[in-house]
Amino acid sequence: MPDVSFENLLVVALVAVLCPLVLGFFPRLRLPSPVLEILVGVVLGPGALGWVHSDLPVQVLAIVGLSFLLFLSGLEIELREMRGAPLRRSLVGYGISLVLGLVVGFTLHAQGTIGDAGLVAVTLTATSLGLVVPVLKDAGRLDSAIGKQVLVASSVADLAAIVLLSLLFSTSTASWGTRVILIAGFLVTVALVAAVAVAARGSRRLGMTLERLQDTTAEIRVRLVILMVVGFVVLAEKFGLETILGAFVAGVLVASLDKDTASHPHLRTKLSAIGFGFLIPVFFVASGIRLDLRGLLASPGSLALVPLFLICILVVRGLAVAPYVSAFPRREVVAAALLQATTLPIIVTATQIGIATGRMSPVTAAALVSAGLLSVLVFPLIAVGQLRSADATTNVAVIP
DSSP states (O other), X not given: OOOOOOHHXXXXXXXXXXXXXXHHHOTTSOOOHHHHXXXXXXXXXXXXXXXXXXXXXXXXXXXXXXXXXXXXXXXXXXXXXXXXXXXHHHHHHHHHHHHHHHHHHHHHHHXXXXXOHHHHHHHHTOOOHHHHHHHHHHTTOTTSHHHHHHHHHHHHHHHHHHHHHHHHSOSSOOOHHHHHHHHHHHHHHHHHHHHHHHHHHTOHHHHHHHHHHTTSTTOHHHHHHHXXXXXXXXXXXXXXXXXXXXXXXXXXXXXXXXXXXXXOTTHHHHHHHHIIIIIHHHHHHHHHHHSOHHHHHTOHHHHTHHHHXXXXXXXXXXXXXXXXXTTSOHHHHHHHHHHHTOOOHHHXXXXXXXXXXXXXXXXXXXXXXXXXXXXXXXXXHHHHHHHHHHHHHHHXXXXX
């Protein structure tokens, strides 16, 4: 057996268990579990106490965890909802974000604050769909008009950011034009897989077999989904693209094909259990372990990047709600701006790509991730307050 130690993975697993338990014991501490997992990883990692390191087992599971996180994010996307006025507003809003992101990126680059302006610009345009959904659900606004608008806008931002990262900043050495061709080839292959899956769904015998095996030890539907995730990740890698694109597209495809869940109501619960119960916490804790805290704290200038990036995130994603102003009440627009500025997973992913390609320094990456952490901590709380105030105003208005 190879000489591999699982001691660091044991610590990571312990952190993954204790973080939600602590939050469960203190419900008033409205802190998302991923944020606490990253913070504990920072404290225990080489940047602080040095009690745990990101060795081979942790790195491998963290990569798989990132893929599953992107897959579950893609699974949240409802293509049926992405049409009409909400889609038009979202596309215009993302265009505004991209322009503002480029302005901010090139301004910071000209001042010598960052290295690659384009990478930072794309990173600032992302929204964490997986973090926005539970906030809207807790606020009872998931099915409201503003809730659907925010979901479509977040979906567009996530998808666009992932495609742009794969197209422009991949670790591949292929030229930009070649990457466009590769992405087109990848999408054609995905379309062929989707066509085969749709054709296979029409087989009554296959459907009966899947239904018979889905809740046995075979867990055949879960295995098929995992095969699709791994297959698309490998496919993206073979096409010279970022693996995150393959995982995300796998989620979108499963969500599109799996519209009727009457015969298998527990599939998505099982997939969430695999992701959030095991793989995804490893990714977040490992991200904290790798964060260069010492470099960030080495100088006041480096530390000052954190609030600067937080303001940039709010401006770039917050002003994307400009197309909503005439369609929704003011408080709902403010809440939408704050929710769309809530971002973390794409920032973590983009900074890792930046460090791997030499486009971003570890200190800049640490500052961006820290700003993302603050956005998850602060913006949703204020947004929920705005939504509740909007509800209260509406209720008062209808009282005779």
